[in-house]
Amino acid sequence: MSRLLLIGPPGAGKGTQAARLAAAYGIPAISTGDIFRSNVKNETPLGTLAKAYMDAGDNVPDSLTNDLLRHRLAEPDAQSGFLLDGYPRTTDQVRELDEFLQSHGTALDAVVELEADPEIVIGRLRKRATEEGRSDDNEGVVRHRLEVYREQTEPLIDIYDGRGSLVRIDALGEIDDVTARIIEALLVRGIALPDAATR
Numbered sequence: 060m061s062r063l064l065l066i067g068p069p070g071a072g073k074g075t076q077a078a079r080l081a082a083a084y085g086i087p088a089i090s091t092g093d094i095f096r097s098n099v100k101n102e103t104p105l106g107t108l109a110k111a112y113m114d115a116g117d118n119v120p121d122s123l124t125n126d127l128l129r130h131r132l133a134e135p136d137a138q139s140g141f142l143l144d145g146y147p148r149t150t151d152q153v154r155e156l157d158e159f160l161q162s163h164g165t166a167l168d169a170v171v172e173l174e175a176d177p178e179i180v181i182g183r184l185r186k187r188a189t190e191e192g193r194s195d196d197n198e199g200v201v202r203h204r205l206e207v208y209r210e211q212t213e214p215l216i217d218i219y220d221g222r223g224s225l226v227r228i229d230a231l232g233e234i235d236d237v238t239a240r241i242i243e244a245l246l247v248r249g250i251a252l253p254d255a256a257t258r
């Protein structure tokens with residue numbers, strides 16, 4: 060049972076690692092980006108509101124994002140652990156998550172930072188744009204998303220570091236190696252993979 064958070068610039072491989080870690084630890088991967096994308100695809104009211112921000116590479120306003128997250132974390136599958144990918148992204152969202160966890164008598168076990176060089180990240184995103192056709196992966200928007208990350212999300216790393224919860228991981232290299240690095244670093248912090256029998 061783990062409560063984990065994955066943080067890092069766009070293109071660092073958060074989504075890929077989140078899926079693998081969720082499977083390994085037996086917890087749901089909760090990606091606010093995925094939830095927004097599915098709302099856009101299904102043309103829900105939330106999707107309609109979020110789309111313009113996403114297409115521009117801006118953060119969706121906290122008022123929309125915090126509600127969405129609170130509801131998702133209240134779902135049954137998140138009661139015994141979760142891996143957050145792409146949330147929190149702003150200091151306001153950190154406050155919101157803190158309040159949510161405190162009011163439920165829980166806390167995060169670790170915050171994993173995926174460290175990646177911005178130029179390499181841009182190259183990866185360019186590739187993803189061709190492969191997945193994400194409308195927010197074109198070069199100009201990608202650069203803007205990196206700026207937004209630097210301005211609004213990077214400060215969160217110091218916050219979590221100050222609390223002693225940060226685990227820094229080199230996000231470059233083979234996908235399997237990065238996953239292994241994360242699992243190893245979490246183990247050092249006393250966060251072990253669940254026993255296969257209890258999964």
Ligand code: AMP
Pocket residue numbers: 069091092093095112113114116117118119120121124144145146147148152195204
């Ligand atoms: P991602 O899949 O995490 O790269 O997110 C894609 C887009 O969804 C972002 O560029 C934002 O527009 C929006 N988004 C995802 N998560 C958040 C969040 N926690 N706060 C605000 N906007 C978000």
